[in-house]
Amino acid sequence: MFAFLLASLMSLAPTPPPAAWRTPFENDPTGNTTATYAECIAYYQKLAAAYPQGLHLAEAGPTDIGQPLHEAVLSADGDADPVSTRRKNRRVLFVQNGIHPGEPEGIDASMMLTRDLLQQPQLRKLLADVTVVVVPVYNVDGMLNRSASGRANQNGPAAYGFRGNARHLDLNRDYIKQDSRNARSFAALFQKWQPDVFVETHTSNGADYQYTMTLIATQHNKLAPALGTYLQSQLLPALYQGMEQKKWPMTPYVDFEGSTPESGLQAFLESPRYSTGYAALFHTIGFMPETHMLKPFAARVHSTYDFLKTVLETVGQQSAALAAARLAARAGQATQTSFPLAWALDDTQAETVQFRGYEGRMKPSEVSGQPRLYYDRAAPFTRPVKYFNTYKPTAVARRPTAYLIPQAWGEVVDLLRRNGAAPEPLAQDLTIPVEVYYLEDYKTTPKPFEGHYLHSQVQLRLVSETVTYRKGDYVCYLTDAAPVRYLIETLEPQATDSFFAWGFFDSVLQQKEHFSDYVFEDVAADLLRRDPALRQRLEALKAQNAAFTGPAQLEWVYLNSPHHEQGFNRYPVARWLGPGKLPSN
Structure with missing residues (x-):
């Protein structure tokens, strides 16, 4: 089958380019070569010099390896300004490649498609209503770390980059926390363009099946109703049909709980740590095309080329509908009062797809002698x-008027600013009523994940308090112009990828003062004598729980005494519900 697939690629490939414009992939008769970083950037520089009225290439910020991130803007008239682009009522398609440079199909496919959009008049027409922004290589660090052995499960190319970046971070877990310079540069670029559709190219792992291309789309339940409906009823059907017509039948990403895909496919839930989950916070529809690792590299590149072309065609054809859906999403958010923070699969609801697979069978392992799974391509x-x-929400937050953030948490304030929020410093000291969270319980991963010990299953106690804020502390309003979903899903502690979940506020989880038992025994006795209600509560707890012994009782009295530090387990970001605005600079 693979031999037939390779033979058929000649008829499916785009019009052959002039010899001088062939990419390293096209110059390899075996189709098993991906461009190096230097070759990739040099190719875009060559295109930009030859076609200045169609391609604008610029550096878009630093990466952790010291090399710049690049932004390539394709337009019908050379307009690379996002404000002007919007004024001309053009949609923006943002394509990012090489986040995992061991999955490099998008790098080579985008080089070819960029060239063809500039050189072929029939394709140039696709830019009439759509501006395309391409990041040629996102994980520059990993692409420079080139080898031939990093991906044991993958069929080519001959050499490729590494998944991690220079800090050994997986950048597709870094979109919300932005530990890397790569992610910070991306955020600036994304906020600059606010794209209508975002595509990040990948290669899959997992089961074996007939498809070359699988697709992760933004989980439609997470989008505003108008945008989710548009995605499901118009955009996705057109993409699947377009790929079928181009002889690349496509299936949803093959993720499942059983032993083989026939057990039922599950839509991938991309939280904001992932690219498409991040994009969804800003009403941008996201796609992760995932080519199948075991198909020949040439087939994977050509299917990615055709997918990107199909997205471009479809966005142009559906320009008005896409714009209307995003406008309705923003209008609906203006009156939305509650927001989901976390999600769970609803296994009571299922669609049916016609899946093209291979029979999964068992045979003895040549390594262990034990039964092992294999997929029978002859079947x-x-x-x-x-x-x-x-998916259905499992936690929901009410929308406040604003969040108040003490200036001590400057790293968080910088993150908010980088992602389109506008925290305003208070102009004077203020004492105001706010809602404050106390962290009652949470679970923490036993090992670090992407440089952090993640918190989950967060239990909160919400308390109304009067709090004094100092001049220079920050207020962040949830106005119609603000990135409301981004603010809620980063600043509400129960959100899956909140800043609390990623450990940005961990210092409040450690008690700074405590007591010596022999000293506090006398203090506790005096407190109980002077506060009969406190003693009554203590006696009730003793009666209910035989394991509530002396040391635990003393600790309980301390925690319920004026000596207990107020900042311990107190979430620093408060919710303000008042009308109007607070005095700010």
């Missing part, structure tokens, strides 16, 4: 499979 099938594509 292809097409059969109906359940597709679970509905």
